[in-house]
Amino acid sequence: MTNNVLIVLSCGTDNPNRTTRAPFFAMVAHKEGKKSAVFLLDEGVYIAKKGMITNVRAATGDSADDHIAYLQEYGVPIYVCTPCAKSRQISESDLIDGARMSSGMELIQMACESAIISL
Numbered sequence: 001m002t003n004n005v006l007i008v009l010s011c012g013t014d015n016p017n018r019t020t021r022a023p024f025f026a027m028v029a030h031k032e033g034k035k036s037a038v039f040l041l042d043e044g045v046y047i048a049k050k051g052m053i054t055n056v057r058a059a060t061g062d063s064a065d066d067h068i069a070y071l072q073e074y075g076v077p078i079y080v081c082t083p084c085a086k087s088r089q090i091s092e093s094d095l096i097d098g099a100r101m102s103s104g105m106e107l108i109q110m111a112c113e114s115a116i117i118s119l
Helices: 016-031 042-048 064-073 082-086 104-111
Strands: 004-009 035-040 078-081 099-102 115-118
Touching: 004 016, 004 104, 016 035, 016 042, 016 064, 035 042, 035 104, 042 078, 042 082, 078 082, 078 104, 082 099
Parallel strands: 004 035, 004 115, 035 078, 078 099
Antiparallel strands: none
């Protein structure tokens, strides 16, 4: 079994439960000693835009912002689909610390080497 965990999120702030769960599961995987990463595509790219998830909470009360802060603190990578971001007028300079633009090719490469959770 692989030691890599890739969380793929395609929904944004319109679904606060999934938006919160993606960084939560990446955090849990990291705490369990796994090499975790988050890949954002479609509406999911909005959570990597500065200021977008400040008040996003799951029904359980978890804060997406708290989980993202953990990922940032521990250097867990957050990849943002470049064409998805650009089509939503999100540029590299709009991204939170720890997030960077990425390609579909990079997603496929990571997916081939990882256990995947898709939200």
